[in-house]
Amino acid sequence: MDRARRQPALTVLPVCLALAFSLTALGSSHWCEGTRKVAKPLCLDEPGRLQCIHFSGSHGSGGRRDNGSQAVQYIWETGDDKFLQCRFHVGLWQSCEESLGSAGEKCRSFQSVIPAEEQGVLWLSIGAEILNILLLLTSAVLLGSRVSYHASGFHWFKVDASVAILTVLAGLLSMVAHIMYTTIFQITVNLGPEDWKPQTWDYGWSYCLAWGSFALCMAVSVMAVNRYTAARLEFIEKQKLQEGSRHSQHNFPKPKALENVRETEAALSLARHALLVSVSEHLPPSAPGKVSMC
Template sequence: MKTNRRCRALLAVSLNLMALLFSTTAFITTHWCEGTQRVPKPSCGKEKKTNCLNYSGNETANETNQNVVHYSWETGDDRFLFRYFHTGIWYSCEENINAAGEKCRSFIDLAPASEKGVLWLSVVSEVLYIMLLVVGFSLMCLELFHSSSVIDGLKLNAFAAVFTVLSGLLGMVAHMMYSQVFQATVNLGPEDWRPHSWDYGWSFCLAWGSFTCCMAASVTTLNSYTKTVIEFRHKRKIFEQGFREEQNFLDQEAIKYFRERSVQTVSRSVEAFMDFASLRKSRHVGKVSEILGEDAC
C-alpha cells in the first residue's frame, strides 16, 4: 500500500509541476492569439523596393514635387499588406513592414475601456492561479519527501488537493475572461490594430494544457487521499472484527475454564463433605458402642 500511495503522490507532483511550467510560460509569452492585419502598402523609395506602391513617373521628380498627383495601378487587396501579429496578456507585437524585427505595444492600452476591468481581473486570476499552483506543489512535495506519519501525509494531501482545485477554477476563469476581452478588442479596438484574420496560438494551448494538468493533479491527489482513507477503514474493520472474534474465543475459553474449575471445586467440596460425614458417623457409632458396653457391664 505504501508503494502504491507513493506512486500516486509522485504522479500528482509531476502533473502539478507540468501545470506550473505551462501556466508560467503562457503568462510571460505573447502568442495567446495570432493572425494577420491588413495595412496599406507604403510608397516605394530608395530604401523600400518591395511590398510597396510603385507610382508611375520619375521617382526623383515625385520626391521633389509634392503637388504632383501620383497614380497606382494596384487595386483591391493588392494595395494592402497582410502583416503577422501575435498577442499575449501584456503585449501585442506586430511585424514591422518598414524595417526588420517587430514592434510591440501594451495590450492593456489596446483593450476597450469597457473591457479593461475584465482584463485586469483576468490578470489577477492568472497570478493567483500560478501562486496556488506553487502552494499545491510545495504541499505535495512536503507530503512526498518529508511526511513522517501517514496521518500527517493525509492532512497535507487534503490541503494540496483543495489548493489545486481552487487554482484550476481560477485558471479556467482567467482564460475565459481573456478570450472575451480579446474578441471585444477585435471588434472595438483601434483601427490600425484590428486583425484581418486571427486564431488562438500556442500560448493559449499551453494555458489550457496547464489547466488540464492541474485538474488531473487534483483528481489524482483526491483519489490518493480517498483510497488511503478507504484502505485504513477497511483494515480497521478487519482488525476490529478479528479482535471481537479473538475476544469471544477468549471469553468462551475463560467460561469453559471457570466452569471446569467450578465443577472440580464442587466435586471436591462434595467429596470432602462426604468424607467428613462418614468420619463423623464412624466416630458416633464408636461412641455408641462404648456406651452400650459400659451398660452391659
C-alpha cells in the first residue's frame, strides 16, 4: 500500500473505534453506578436466612407460635443494621438494581425516574448521541471510499476537509450530550423518587467509553486538517509548475518548427541561385555589367 492510501487507512481505524465506543455507550446502562440503602425484609418463614430482619415472637404451649393480635415481636436490628447496600447502574434508557428476592436484577425506564421538567433535556441528550453516531458513520464511509478508490484526477483533499468538519461536529455534539446527561443525573439524585435515590455513586465504564469516543473524534479531526493542509499546498505547487511549463512552451518555438523554417530558407536560396544562373545564360556576351539579385 502506497503512502497516499496508508494515511487514510490509519485514519479510518480511530474513526471506527470512536463509532464502536459511541454505539456501545448508547446501548449500555452503565453510565453511572453506585449503591442504594434498602430496608431489609422480615424473615417470616426463613429464620436462618441472612439479609433480612429477624424477630422473636411469643410462643404458645407445645412450642407453637402464638399468632394472636396481642403477640409482641422483638426486632433486634437497629440503625444501619436494618438496611442493605443494594448496587445499581443507570444508562440513557434504563436504571437497574439488584433484586433482593432473587439473584437477578430489576430494571425500569430512566425516563420514569427523572423529574418531568427534565425529560426534554434527556431526549436532547439522546438525540445528540444519535446524531454523533451518524456523523461518525459518514466520516468512516468517506475515508473508506478514499482508501478503496484512489484516482489521481480527483481532489481527495476535499474529502479530508469534509472528514475534519464532520468529526469536529461529532465531537462537539457528544460533549454536549455527556454534559447534559451528567446534569440530568445529578438533578435526579437530588429531586428523584425516594425509592431510587442513591447513597453513593460514581461514573461507570460506559461513561468512560463515551468520553473516549470524544477524544478520538478530536484526534481524527486534527489529523484530517493536517493532511488537508499538506495536500492543498502540494496541489498549489503542482499548479504553479504546470503554469510555468506552459509559459515556457509559448515563449520558445518547438524544434520541429525551427527545422521547417530552416528548410524553407534553404529552398529560397536555391531558387534564387537557379534564377541568377538562368538569367546569366540568356544574356548576350556583349551585355555590359552583371546581373545581381538580392
